[in-house]
Amino acid sequence: MKRGSTEPILVVRGLKKHFPVQRGAARGSSGQSVKAVDGLDLEVFRGETLGLAGESGCGKTTAIRTIIRALEPTAGSVEFNNGGEWVNVTELSRTGLKALRSQIQYVFQNPFGSLDPRMTVRDIVAEPLIINRLFKGKRQALIDRVEELLVRVGLNANHMNRYPHAFSGGQRQRIGIARALALKPQLLMLDEPVSALDVSVRAQILNLLMDLQVELGITYIIVSHDLGVLERICDRIAVMYLGKIMELSESRKLFADPGHPYTRSLLSAIPVADPKAQVDRVVLMGDAPDPANAPPGCKFSGRCPLTEQRCIEAEPELIETGDGHHVRCHLATPWN
Numbered sequence: 001m002k003r004g005s006t007e008p009i010l011v012v013r014g015l016k017k018h019f020p021v022q023r024g025a026a027r028g029s030s031g032q033s034v035k036a037v038d039g040l041d042l043e044v045f046r047g048e049t050l051g052l053a054g055e056s057g058c059g060k061t062t063a064i065r066t067i068i069r070a071l072e073p074t075a076g077s078v079e080f081n082n083g084g085e086w087v088n089v090t091e092l093s094r095t096g097l098k099a100l101r102s103q104i105q106y107v108f109q110n111p112f113g114s115l116d117p118r119m120t121v122r123d124i125v126a127e128p129l130i131i132n133r134l135f136k137g138k139r140q141a142l143i144d145r146v147e148e149l150l151v152r153v154g155l156n157a158n159h160m161n162r163y164p165h166a167f168s169g170g171q172r173q174r175i176g177i178a179r180a181l182a183l184k185p186q187l188l189m190l191d192e193p194v195s196a197l198d199v200s201v202r203a204q205i206l207n208l209l210m211d212l213q214v215e216l217g218i219t220y221i222i223v224s225h226d227l228g229v230l231e232r233i234c235d236r237i238a239v240m241y242l243g244k245i246m247e248l249s250e251s252r253k254l255f256a257d258p259g260h261p262y263t264r265s266l267l268s269a270i271p272v273a274d275p276k277a278q279v280d281r282v283v284l285m286g287d288a289p290d291p292a293n294a295p296p297g298c299k300f301s302g303r304c305p306l307t308e309q310r311c312i313e314a315e316p317e318l319i320e321t322g323d324g325h326h327v328r329c330h331l332a333t334p335w336n
Contacts, residue, residue, distance in 0.1 A: 015076035038243035111172035
């Protein structure tokens, strides 16, 4: 898949999100903190799809929630290119942030929990339009816009007066996508958008997202633990581990020649349809370390089969090893 543009739409520098560890309601903070996101650097290009991959608990969802300031960052900066005007998201007031969020929308992981069961589909999709007063005093125009959105995501406009319980998981996710598209955003954050769906429905939702991107020119950041999903839809993939990016590359390059031992272990775990195929599994020993008490060197050193003394003592930098291919590993060879 070809990247849509060389113009950045989002630039993230040194983003951190730390959660204080509480010893109890009466005893207060322990002085330690869980480093859910620990120095994230990203550049997202207009019209592309960037994937965030990794094990559960690696900081993927926290990263995108911090980028849009659903969670307040501990440190770092987020800059958004709003039609040629750069906006520092981390410095926006509450009013400024509300205005910007029409351009950065979010699709939630759980289509069953993200829709209010007391609201009809019409009310759910119309809610962001009403909040932003885009059709004030124009009820029919508002209804027409909701119908247009529902048809665009593959639903029947005649179902507007139904409640979420009347729809399947895939249909509910389409409703969530329609709601996210209502304000014509430039950037869409998708948090595990197909993980809660049947396998037979996942391809339909992914195809819908790709069609919408071509039609509307939207930029996606998609979080998933399923590398098979990311391979299908993403231009580039960033592999995260313990709050840090371990590898960042174009999707095809990442799958053809992964540069980090952690990435190789994730790729080896992807199921193969052929039962007779020989697969060299890279089985990691142990569990990920406590993010509140991470090792001083490479965060992956305790599970890596290639660990050396320098890996234990010093944390590696994220270096470029090829054209747009970045790896955080002492064993990686810098690109000259």
